[in-house]
Amino acid sequence: MARAPGTQEPEIFKILTALACVIELGGFGGLGGACGAARAAPAIAQYGAPRYAPGFTHFDYVDPHAPKGGTLTLANPNRITRFDTFNPYILRGNPAPGIDLLFDTLTVGSGDEASSAYGLLADDIAVAADGLSVRFHINPAARFSNGDPVTAADVKYSFDTLMSQAAAPNYRAVWADVSRATVIDPQTVRFDFRHAGRELPLTIGALPVFSPKWGQRADGSHPPFDAIALEKPIGSGPYTIASYSGGTQIVLQRNPRYWAADLPVRRGMFNFDRIVYKLYGDPAARLEALKAGEFDASVAVLARDWVRGYTGGRFNDGRLIKRVFKHSNDAGMQGFFVNIRRPLFQDVRVRQALDLALDFPYLNRQLFYNQYSRSDSFFTNSELAAHGLPDAGELALLEPLRAQLDPAVFGPMALQPDTAPPGSLRDNLRRARTLLAAAGWTYRDGALRDRAGQPFVFEILDDSGGAFGAVVASYARNLAKLGITVNFRTTDFALYQQRLQNFDFDMTTLAWPGSQSPGNELLDNVGSAAAGIPGSGNLVGIHSPAVDALVQAVLAARTRPALVDAARALDRVLMHGYYVVPQWYSPVHRVVYRRGLAFPTTLPLYYDAAGWILSTWWEAPKAAAVSGASAVSTRPDS
Structure with a gap:
């Protein structure tokens, strides 16, 4: 008999599972096995085995004897100049800096390997033999900041809340392949997957867990999750909120009773008694405050x-x-991201012409003191970046999609234009003009115009307070030589975020974070389903069955070489789509x-x-x- 989603398993299921575990062979590390808490697996790896074996005492890159104490004072870590919520999981408002330190997750990764997950809230991890589910046993010592034990029901509550319409849509995109959470017993929760995927157990392991009592009113009622704002979170992380002031300062205090302080994955970490964030109104004020010792x-x-x-x-x-x-981070992609929902940018030849107009060597020399290198991939600075001609592994993935792809994808990797001799900006702009003419844009009456006579005009949206103005000015001068008019629009961070969430922009600078083992985040960044969801990461508006197929190949990879082949094939398709004018990385x-x-x-x-x-x-x-x-x-x- 099928059970209703979310109900507990009858005792007979637990007995049968325990008996199966007695005869199952297996152990620490791999993504396999059907047993729950009866099979000790404090860590799992997406490929191979975790770096740290059972019984390790601490990560190699921490000092387990680091002293506790002192105050660390920091400035705004991003461009938010005022916060108005302690809830980082909703679309509304600007979250306070450092707020993630209040929440622990089921598992954590290590900083010296690509894709492993070590138990934090979970002290045991068991992936089903068919890869269609994973069980987490919650550490009995785990506690929320109010002293309540963390239970499997709290994990399910957190998951269901983040998958609801009350939370930001990126969670639904990232965990789209997680069908449900089921409480097995008070300390065990199972997540079922819509399909098998080696990354899925690691992805859901990153689930932050918070108490259902967060935001609860004195009368016991509970407001909608997206209405929880400045109510102090009840989390299980190393810090709590000591005080805050006017949306411009927050003081976090290390929880002296932090339940995980002596776990191997936390030993030597979170050493400051207090972390203070001061928010400054603009980058210039922040720089002067640093120099003044604030x-x-x-x-x-x-x-x-x-x-x-x-x-x-x-x-x-x-x-x-x-x-x-x-x-050794994968630098991802930073660049001018184009919104191809705009008719102006729907022709790939137009987008390639825009790429040819950026003179990076000039910018690096004149503005950046030659400190940067040109981004050339959506996986820049990584073995996942495609180079040269596609190899056999890439071609095996690309050939079935040939009818949907530009033939250039099967040739050399798209190279970024160079102006260093023997190249020149003049030659690049000539190539751009030829591409634009082929797309129906010609120069007449003082401007580049389409067949209907409409001029080529677009806006670059920015929230850096004009700090990016010199870069845009250089780029705009080059585009002006083609007859293209660029309007540079700066706005405050809140309005900027709102416009991005509503896809109300032509072009803007964004940084797509890299990953050593990319996975479900690709569904949000480039997946067709996300293209029509306001607030998603697919700001470009990519809606391509070929891209979707290659994302699925990344998700389905069972070995590191297979992942590399899939990522490189995807990289080729994205780079030949000219969705981004790449910028730089360090x-x-x-x-x-x-x-x-x-x-x-x-x-x-x-x-x-x-x-x-x-x-x-x-x-x-x-x-x-x-x-x-x-x-x-x-x-x-x-």
Whole structure:
């Protein structure tokens, strides 16, 4: 008899499962096995086995003896200048910075391997032999910040809430292949999948878990989830909210009773007693505040700030330290993203012409102090990036789609135009003019016009307060030589987000984050189903059965080589679609921090600098800070 979704399994199901586990062979690591808590599996890997074997004590890139204490003061980590919600899971409002530190997830990855999941809230993970479900056993020690134990029912509540219309749509896109959550017993929850996929157990393991009591009113009633705003979250993470002020400052306090502090996946981490965020009104004010010592660390985004802005007395006397940290991150894609829902951009020849008009070598030389490299892939700086001609593995995926693809996809990888000799901007613009003419655009009466006489005019939307103006000005000058008019529109972050969510833009600068093992996020970023969902990540508006098929090939890959082939094939199709005018990337993190902060000597391979500072740094003992110990060395990492 079929059971209704969400109901508990009868006792006979648990007995039969336990008996099956007695005779099943298997162990730690692989994505397989049908047993639940009876089969110990504290970690799983998408491909092969996890790096860290059972019984490991801590991740190699943390210091397990890092002291606790001190206050870390930071500025806005993004362009939000004022927050109005503590709920980061809804579409409405601007979430407070650092709010993710209040929520733990079922599993966590490590920073020195591509795709593994280690139990956090879950102390046991079991993937069904057919790959169609995964069970998580919740650690009995897990507690919410109010002291309540975390149960399987809380996990199901969190999942159902995030999959509802009350939450932001990206969760429904990312977990679209998760059909339901079922409570097996008070400590065990099972997630069923619509199809088998090696990434799905890892993806759902990233589920943040929060208490059903979050937002509950004094009379016991509960408001809609998307109406919860400044009610303090009841999460299970290492920090809680101590205080906040006016939407411009928030103080997070380390929970002295944090249940996971001594777990191997948390040992040596989250060492500051207090984390304070101060929100500044614009980047210039934030830079001056850093130089004045108002906050403790900053990750440089702009090359100009790094070379010319981070100067002054505190840098000269060593109170502020500049240091470069190498990383191996997939840099993804940063560029001018085109909204192909606009009729103006629906012809691929037009989009290719727009790409030819960007003179990156000039920008790098004149604006960026030659600190960047040109992005050339949706998986830049990664083995997943396609280069040269497609190999046999890529062709096996591309050939069945040949009728749907531009023949150029089967040739050399799309290269970004260069203006270094023997190339030139003039030659690139000539090629662009030929492409535009073939698409029906010719220069007459002082402008590039279509067959109906309408001029080629579009808007570049930006929320950087004009900081990106010099880049746009250079690009617009080149486009003007083709007869194209560009209007540069700057707006505040809230309006900018609203316009993006409603796909109300022509072109804008975006950064598509990279992943060492891309998966379900591709459904949101380039999947056809997401193209029509306001608030989705498919801002370009890609609606391509061929792209959808290659995304499914990525999701279905069972080995690392198969994943590489699928990602490269997808990369070729996306790059030959000219949906983005690629910009640039850096293989290093540029960090400024105050003397007295310390960090582990071993760096992770794949990491976000801001998150790394929050999770693994600490306040150095005063003697070490004064003596210039290696933890605060100014030597760049190579």
